[in-house]
Amino acid sequence: MGSQKLIYLDNNSTTPCDPRAVEAMLPFFYQTPGNAASRNHPFGWQAEEAVDYAREQIGNLLAVDSKEIIFTSGATEADNLGIKGVFEMYSRKGNHIITLKTEHKAVLDACKKVEKMGGEVTYLDVKRDGLVDLAALEAAITDKTVLISIMWANNETGVIQPMKEIGELCEKHGVLFMSDATQVVGKIKTHPKELGIHLMAFTAHKMYGPKGVGALFVNRKNPRVKVTSQIDGGGHERGMRSGTLNVPGIVGFGKAAEIAMQEMDDDAARLSVLRDKLENAFKDTLEEVYVNGNVEHRMPHVTNISFKHVEGEGLMMTFNQTIAVSSGSACTSASLEPSYVLIALGLGDDLAHSSLRFSLGKFTTEEEIDQTIAMISKGVNHMRDLSPIWEMFKEGVDLDAVEWSEH
């Protein structure tokens, strides 16, 4: 690695921890080491107080009662608790769950497990822009449906679903509404109660807090929602999630929530300008550039771009000593399958292989964006010079008519 400063544009994978959150956490490793469940000495009381305060900070960010926050180890656990927990708790009412094909694996794999447990799951297609088809969603609801789980914004494309409309459908049909809000909490306004969301999973490390701590919001009143615990042993978190609380992590999570409440609007405004600058620079200076997913309903800091006739991982190798992004290409994953999210949007495999996801963060600077534009444009041109299909495309060959030798 050279002396050049690394540029981090992979904030949808994880964000750096805000130094102010780190600062808040530090005393809870050594000076204040108590277990929040120790009720009989000051160490325990201090820890409990710190956890309660963090719960308030997070509750304030979501405009919910702090008692409605159930701490977990992260969003994956929160998704599992919400889906399996509702399935088990409401088994007398029904066994059917509806979700989207573009959900995160934490939701999809939890749903797969529910199917093994005897449940039925409908995985809905999305429209070409990544948005849910509300008519199809309503049509999928049966008298056995207990839960609709739809992510607030997609991790790969940043596309934001119509939460209010989905909430209204759930209300109309008496179905619980859960959302994996991992990519939105702390980035844009997320008030679940205004939208009829009953359960919401999120995590600290996507909002400038520490890794290893997340939460599930569980609505307590009108309706009172309960989930069957998935981890047992002591009955912490109102019996929904046992286990000693990660006090330093929770304190950092709370601090991150407080900072987000103050700064997220300004961050979002600034990042959307930088994101647009990046996106427009590619569209203006390179041919055959496609932005994936709906651009009207989209997170301000994300863009997913296909550079046609260039393979994503190869492209990344031209700059990944300096710039960190992620690709929908097969080659970056062990599975050799390109992104299932982009495929669900109706992109051909070739465009999915050609995609890069840029996710900016609050520490991204304009200088970094300028450098990224220059380096990646150069990389795309380099890869196109190497690409036989780019050459064929420029010669006017109809690539769809070529008989490729599949392998």
Place this chain on the structure above:
Amino acid sequence: MAYSEKLIEHFNHPKNVGTLDKSKNTVGTGLVGAPECGDVMRLQIEVDEESGMIKDAKFKTFGCGSAIASSSLATEWLKGKSIDEALTIDNMAIVEELALPPVKIHCSVLAEDAIKSAIADYKSKNA
């Protein structure tokens, strides 16, 4: 995934990138892979009519770093070989030379296929 220095060198400075005139009888062209699979290799050889030796080889590849490096290496190895010698190039030799990780072995297989396909094209033109 950490790649070997040789692989990175072939990726950053690929050898023999380009296009030969495929209409010439002395040129054999192999086009293997598919855009849907994320790899397309076009490998070309030009055979010296008198000596029967491969005097030039060119490639263009759409694919990951391993695919590009594998085809770049293949063109280097092809030059100066006879057709029969060229046919003995084995994908495992490419795997070894570039230290390809297991998940990238298919890139070397594709390079071997491209060599065989280019030779077959040359032979069919000169049968």
